[in-house]
Amino acid sequence: MNRHVTVGLDDSTESHAAAAWAAREAASQDVALRVVHVEEWPITPEIPLTLTEALVERYETLLREAAERARRDHPGLDVTTEMVHGRAGAELTRAADEAEVMALGSRGLGGFVGFLVGSVSLAVVATSTRPVVLVRAERPGAEAGATESGAAAGGAGAAGAAGAAEQASAGAEDAAAVGSPPDVVLGLDIAHPSDPLLDFAFGTAARRNLPLRVVHSWSPPASYGYAAILDPEIGTGLGRRAAEGLTELLRPWRSRFPEVRVVEKVVVGPAARELVHASRGAELLVVGRRGRRPALPHLGHVAHAVIHHSSAPVAVVPLA
Numbered sequence: 001m002n003r004h005v006t007v008g009l010d011d012s013t014e015s016h017a018a019a020a021w022a023a024r025e026a027a028s029q030d031v032a033l034r035v036v037h038v039e040e041w042p043i044t045p046e047i048p049l050t051l052t053e054a055l056v057e058r059y060e061t062l063l064r065e066a067a068e069r070a071r072r073d074h075p076g077l078d079v080t081t082e083m084v085h086g087r088a089g090a091e092l093t094r095a096a097d098e099a100e101v102m103a104l105g106s107r108g109l110g111g112f113v114g115f116l117v118g119s120v121s122l123a124v125v126a127t128s129t130r131p132v133v134l135v136r137a138e139r140p141g142a143e144a145g146a147t148e149s150g151a152a153a154g155g156a157g158a159a160g161a162a163g164a165a166e167q168a169s170a171g172a173e174d175a176a177a178v179g180s181p182p183d184v185v186l187g188l189d190i191a192h193p194s195d196p197l198l199d200f201a202f203g204t205a206a207r208r209n210l211p212l213r214v215v216h217s218w219s220p221p222a223s224y225g226y227a228a229i230l231d232p233e234i235g236t237g238l239g240r241r242a243a244e245g246l247t248e249l250l251r252p253w254r255s256r257f258p259e260v261r262v263v264e265k266v267v268v269g270p271a272a273r274e275l276v277h278a279s280r281g282a283e284l285l286v287v288g289r290r291g292r293r294p295a296l297p298h299l300g301h302v303a304h305a306v307i308h309h310s311s312a313p314v315a316v317v318p319l320a
Helices: 013-029 049-073 088-097 119-127 142-157 160-178 195-208 224-230 234-256 271-278 301-309
Strands: 004-008 032-039 079-085 102-105 107-110 114-116 132-135 184-187 212-218 262-268 284-289 314-318
Touching (some): 004 013, 013 102, 013 132, 013 195, 032 049, 088 102, 088 119, 102 119, 119 132, 195 284, 195 314, 212 271, 271 284
Parallel strands (some): 102 132, 184 212, 284 314
């Protein structure tokens, strides 16, 4: 099958936002766009044939209009549409496994609740062998909702006076980020580097001509409090080693993508909270997911937190 970007389409506003993201991504990669709708209505004697035909006609129109919009926004883009019958989770995962990347809509709830990611999207994100991007629709007051969501995520992970100070600092950075040019943010654990994750983040930044902000979050060991009393410089040393490790890890990728301006950031605190803060003003937040568990879809706590609370689209990349 030819290389392509896929979007799972329904009639929600978030799904249309995902279709627009997917069309732009397909154009930037110079590959085809595949628009898929999964029809779960069974054709049985209990459901009138006229109702089934009306639903089919409705979604055929939805697919056709989405394709026309993508071709209009990106002249020359090769767009195909497909209506698939079956279970949405299984069919969209199968479609995602065949694509360069899959885009799905993610519904924003706002406030402290965060963002709703349905069971179908979670199943696709947790089991696909390829990157999956969750896209929200822009709504009035989205920035305020994102601020509250970031605060909620931060509150869950902060502890003590140090945590409160870090939250205040992150809040100031968030305020500045809103007025900054957009960038791609990569959450990176230098203890578990991944070529697919780094390649996706650098490649996206290069194609879209955006800076890449690489965020590595670390936490002091449990004994840090006692050691810091004996050696106040121990925290500085740990942070310096983390920064040096990040720089060394990124060195070959900087050489491979010399056109990408890379900003390295090493922070102290829970990774999920720091990445939610970093998503403010970003065009895309990229995180990894370890392993694949088809029988029990599973996301790490960092990926799970950011896809619910990030104010930017989130790309989840399998690390295997």
